[in-house]
Amino acid sequence: MSTDSDTTTNAEARDQLIDLAADFYDQFAEGDVPSMQIPTRTKANIVFDEDEHVWVYGDRESTRSAKTISGAQKLLKAVYTIDFLAEQLDQDRSSTLRELYYLSESWDLTEAQFASQDESNSLIEDLEIVSEVKREDFHMRPEESGATVMGPLHIREQTRRGEREIHCQEDVGEGGYQIPNNPDTIEFLDTSAEFVLCVETGGMRDRLVENGFDEAYDALVVHLKGQPARATRRLTKRLHDELDLPVTVFTDGDPWSYRIYGSVSYGSIKSAHLSEYLATPEAEFIGIQPEDIVDYELPTDPLGDSDVNALESELEDPRFQTDYWEEQIELQLEIEKKSEQQSLASYGLDFVTDTYLPERLGEMGVL
Amino acid sequence: MYQSLIEDALDGQHVEKPRYVHDLTEMGLLDDSHRPTGKLHDLWATVQRLHGVTETDMCLLPVKSVEAVDPPEYVYDISVPGSTGCDENFVVVNDGALSVKNSRGQQGIGISAAVLYSQLTSGKPAKITSRTKGSDEAEYFELIIDTDTNEPEIDVEETTTWDRTHGTRIELEMEGNMRARTQLHDYIKHTAVVNPHARIELREPDAHIKSERATDQLPDETEEIRPHPHGVELGTLIKMLEATDSYSVSGFLQGEFTRVGATTADKVIDNFRDRHYGREMAWRPPGAHEDADVADAVERVVANKGADATAEFSQRVAEALADYERVAYHELAELVDDVADDVEEKYDKTFGSTVREKAVEAAWSAVTGTGEHDGEDDASDGVEQLRSDVYALVDEATSTRKDDAHVQGLAERLAAKFDGAGETHRLTRAEVREFVDRSADATEEYDDATFGETAREKTLDALWDIARRVPDDPPNVGTIAGERDTASDLLEAMRETDIISPPTDCLAPITDDLIEAGLRKEFDADFYAASTREASVHGGDPFIVEAGLAYGGELESESSADVLRFANRVPLVYQRGACATTDVVKQINWRNYNLNQPGGSGIPTDAAVIMVHIASTNVPFTSESKDAVANIPEIESEIELAVREAARELKSYLKKRRSMQQRREKQDKLATILPEMAEKLTEVTDRPQLDIDDSLARIMNNVLVERDRDGDAVELTVENNSDRSADVELTEIVAGAEPTLANGDASVVEMDGEWFLKWSVSVASGDAATLTYEVSEDADFDVSVEGIEDEKLTINA
Structure with a gap:
């Protein structure tokens, strides 16, 4: 009974992620400053969608840009995470959010490692928003909720x-x-x-x-x-x-x-x-x-x-x-x-x- | 007479004065037509120069070298050569200053002391070699100071040969211990800082310090000014009084001091008369209705002058007196004299001095109320007139809340004191004050009253205000010079008179540029700043404060900063803690200027040198040893402003340095992050390697210089990503082939097969400029950019 639009194949999810990385690549190639626009996730930036009768994000966006050290570091982590997710999808494996956090410890570049699980969680949310692929389709799951x-x-x-x-x-x-x-x-x-x-x-x-x-x-x-x-x-x-x-x-x-x-x-x-x-x-x-x-x-x-x-x-x-x-x-x-x-x-x-x-x-x- | 004749003759006038001119001609100073001869011109020049010699001192001698010669151990041989012949005044000690000057020393005491000290410790005379410019031989003296008379004695005087063309050399042998050697070295070093025009050398058995000139510019000759009345001490004043040609005080004040004209001199003299002679109390004359009838009283004492004359005389004295609101004794005497002269003429009767004195006495008694009217000696009524007068004044002056009985009591006691104060009621302010105090004390004691300081002060002011200045001429200069107390009165009078501040153009500061040059040559630092304040005045002395700062480099950063103190270019070595300079430096919050200052006060602990120089005609020291500058508020405030001015420059330097450092750190960090990101992107997207230099330049807001080649065409792009406009100079070195310029805005220079192409471009923030030229393809290039910090520049060419 499930609808097709709700499921995304591994290959599609992977391509969406790679496209995101390709955007960064193009920005570098053009000599521009790599950046990524994300809707502001605050109470002030949600609007009522009259058609669906649900609350969705409004027009406010914040920019993660490599202009600052912290911005550059976030983008670096995003690229590393994209790499990891793409590989996971290739192999049809899955992992939990917490595993991603610990997994980053194994990355060779200390600048790319996550400082806390909150950081990795919110990065996954960012990627979800920007790539328009659901976390579930990245094969990322939370710890068992037990509901x-x-x-x-x-x-x-x-x-x-x-x-x-x-x-x-x-x-x-x-x-x-x-x-x-x-x-x-x-x-x-x-x-x-x-x-x-x-x-x-x-x-x-x-x-x-x-x-x-x-x-x-x-x-x-x-x-x-x-x-x-x-x-x-x-x-x-x-x-x-x-x-x-x-x-x-x-x-x-x-x-x-x-x-x-x-x-x-x-x-x-x-x-x-x-x-x-x-x-x-x-x-x-x-x-x-x-x-x-x-x-x-x-x-x-x-x-x-x-x-x-x-x-x-x-x-x-x-x-x-x-x-x-x-x-x-x-x-x-x-x-x-x-x-x-x-x-x-x-x-x-x-x-x-x-x-x-x-x-x-x-x-x-x-x- | 000779002088004026000579001066006139030199002025080109024809002089004529039988005997004198004859004598001058005999001496070969004037020729037969009474014109000055060459000999006179020479002589005159010499006299003028000698005059100059006595007025100069060591201050402006460029100290050339300080050199130690071998045995005996630890004996210094100090040479001070001058550049012209007029600098040698070591042989004759000055007579003391009758003028003030911004100079190292004032009276030659220092050099005398040095000679004396060497003579006492080594027993050897001072050896002086001196040669003026252009002279064939040098003069050689050996000089000792006769310790009995304190006069210099020249033992040896001969001519000698010297390898120097000109200069003066003084050799002093002295004994000393070498414990304070570091201070000695510091002293030399610090002297070099504030005398950047001098080359200074110190040779020791095992050390050789040499400090080269930083400038050829000699400091300006300072101008002497006459002292300001607010800036002299009593001893100096007496000395000046003794030395002056003036007879009158007014002439003396106007002639010997700066900023004193006739009006100011009069004001000083008025104050001086008040202090020296005191004032005469002026009382209300009795009104016609009062029982003290002046006319009667006067008539009674005039005898044998005829009834008409006597009547008119006494009547007119009484009338004239009634015109006065208040009258002082000398005014009354004058009035009586005037009337007596008139009456004498009219009636042809002689009013001799005795009659006049008696008349004055009688009238004065009537005024003060001490007269024995009705022939009774009634003690209680004795000072009736005075008492009511004083009562009115005291009542006016004191608070309305005062008990009337107490005011009465005070007035009564005061009146009694004035009555007992001699015939003329002439008193100084101090004496009146004493009357008030004694009367008030007595009233407090007997009448249980209170008269506080304010009430006494007001009473004193009220009494002093009605007192009249006396007409006596001030004593002449000679008298004042002979009486220390009188001279002191004059000094006080000078100090209490408002006088315009002294001129300040007589000061010769080192100037900020030369301070910076001085610091630069003596300290190896990263940053130097200096400031020179405008001239200011304290007391009667103008002064200028200058400050300098050196920071970073080889300076010690773990210990307290060095504070160098100077007064008139002389380093101050001792009593650091007692000096106003140190106090001010400690009070400044150096953290505001980005220096490390533990606890937020005190001398900063950082790699810094802080120097302060005070130039003045009279630097106020805490003591005669001239070790520390006294805490004068005006000077402290100027020191603070000068130091802060220099410190502000330091702050912006440090701020800039910090921001450059942050920029470097950011660049370093991004330089590791971004290439890794680019590599990962290449891997993930499976695309070719990335060049991220352009992105990096934009991220760092840098000015980006890029070269593009398209066949023979070469294009240099200057892209300004910063937030301010960039003025840069590009030099492109082309080797191997001659370039042709498309547009003519560059200069081209060829050297050994290399072409130097130079452009000057100004690129606004966010803009880009393109420079083009053509060259055959096998050429090599190298571009360099000036006008922008390396941190802010990315060259991708």
């Missing part, structure tokens, strides 16, 4: 050891089906699910599974594990686009969790170049809403300074500039309180599955 799916879904996964057919409720243990790094290798075979329920914390996910929520309501419970990895977001988008399932997000009631919802729904600032591929603009927020804190009289913690700052910064974030979010955030700033998902347990272990979720999902029209 899982539990629910009535039958899939076929293309693994290195052959095809596997798996039912995400019947063929898996209590832990559920683990989402692979590149979910585009999955083919959806069949599902009886009614909707997707993305859950922030492991504890709440386990509670839902223990209470049999997925069976009772035909829900696909996707565990986000905090800020969701790209694979998790990609899978969520595919579940929505290809199986036409409504997507809901259930998180804690604090500013950091709203950002988790934001990255599922609108795309993250760091990967705004891939928003069309990763974001699910139709995803809806279940809670915990600041409103719920008041309505259900949930146990709370006071807002810290950093919480207040984060809320205020969200008010300025173009992704949150909707009536709904402004109302909720201002309410939270007013009551100066936050609540965790688990605070629902104050009304009993079954309260969340018997009362809260059915009520909220009913209000949202999902149930």
